Amino acid sequence: MYDKLINKEAKLGVIGLGYVGLPIALEFAKKIKVVGFDINEERVNMMRNNIDPSNEIDSSQFNQCDIHFTNKIEELSDVSFFIIAVPTPIDGSNLPNLSPLLNATNTVGKVLNKGDYVVFESTVYPGCTEDDCIPVLEKVSKLNFKEDFMVGYSPERINPGDTEHTLKNVIKVVSGCCEKAVDQIGKIYELVIEAGVYKASSIKVAEASKIIENTQRDVNIALINELSIIFNKLQINTFDVLEAAGTKWNFLKFSPGLVGGHCIGVDPYYLTHKAKQVGYHSKVITSGRYVNDSMGFYIGKQTVKKILATGKHIQEAKILVMGATFKEDVSDIRNSKVIDIINELKSFQVKVDLVDPNASSEEMELEYGVSLIEKPTNDYDAIIVAVNHKEYKIMNERDFRLMMKDDLGIVVDVKGIFKNSINNLEYWSL
Secondary structure: OHHHHHOOOOEEEEEOOOOOHHHHHHHHHOOOOEEEEOOOHHHHHHHHOOOOOOOOOOHHHHOOOOEEEEOOHHHHOOEEEEEEOOOOOEOOOOOEOOHHHHHHHHHHHHHOOOOOEEEEOOOOOOOHHHHHHHHHHHHHHOOOEOOOEEEEEOOOOOOOOOOOOOOOOOOEEEEEOOHHHHHHHHHHHOOOOOOOEEEOOOHHHHHHHHHHHHHHHHHHHHHHHHHHHHHHHOOOOHHHHHHHHOOOOOOOOOOOOOOOOOOOOOHHHHHHHHHHHOOOOOOHHHHHHHHHHHHHHHHHHHHHHHHHHOOOOHHHOEEEEEOOOOOOOOOOOOOOOHHHHHHHHHOOOOEEEEEOOOOOHHHHHHHHOOOOOOOOOOOEOEEEEOOOOHHHHOOOHHHHHHHEOOOOOEEEEOOOOOOOOOOOOEEEEO
């Protein structure tokens, strides 16, 4: 397979062209023939015009790429090496929603031929590739696994908004259904991964390695979030404590904050779901999820308490929330926990304005039923800096004061970026 791709006798296809799939497709397209497939025709048309719908990739990265973008299944018929990189979200009950993954697998099954390879990159629980996906490929294609086609798993490690840890310079974990498969898959990924690949001992090991990367981070952040709640009651600044503790060489440096998005805030639920299936009810992971999922409501309540402490009537208060995306300097609003802050404030009948330099007001309205305002006013009782976009980091106390109704205004600095720089206005952070 490697030789066929290198000699351009075969094509590589990427199914799902979001923040994971598109970078992979473009990197491979600099070396071999690629077909990029996405079910969203509007997104496909944007990519044909060298525009990344996720706003992560510069248009120049599309140059000199041997790639064909399509939303038509039949145009995948001559692809021999498939990479599936679609979202794996959760449903309203925090259970895995495999519909996008299984639909993409079904699509590949329709065009799968003897000798083809299928590699999954979507984050899943251990066993999902072999127990859930491969049976779909066999059923739809009417081919036999291992005899007629090979399967591998190589978890994505894309970090949106991160220009340092990119696809090329982060080691790629690869796995396959047999020794031949993992060797071929490894060689093919080495075409674009300068940092090299790590060959996991099995597909399940590779799946588990990915899911614990984010679960470990989630649990660590949950500990710091819980500590911030305790320190708030003790009237101690959390960031001062972390700075002091961080002087020891083996202290792990995590910060409190909102934990949303489509990775850290989702993946642990896949692991706890699988654990429950095999008879174990996770305690630490579940507790961490509870803490992190509660932080938006906690921030909202603390803001209300601060306003009440000034003697104002909360129903007459007006608050500005700065930042709507799930993390700084991205446009992605999926599973953003900022909406929890807003909903908590609105439960007290507070008027809330929302701004964000990167998010789409139309997408916010569609996803959460709230829209962005174009420009803040100058009559706020409190301002919550929820997301640390670069545009906000350069602000100073005077900027906040100009947007406040009076000198009793409160700055709520979720991530503590304005610590020691707000002196006259009331200041609070996690």
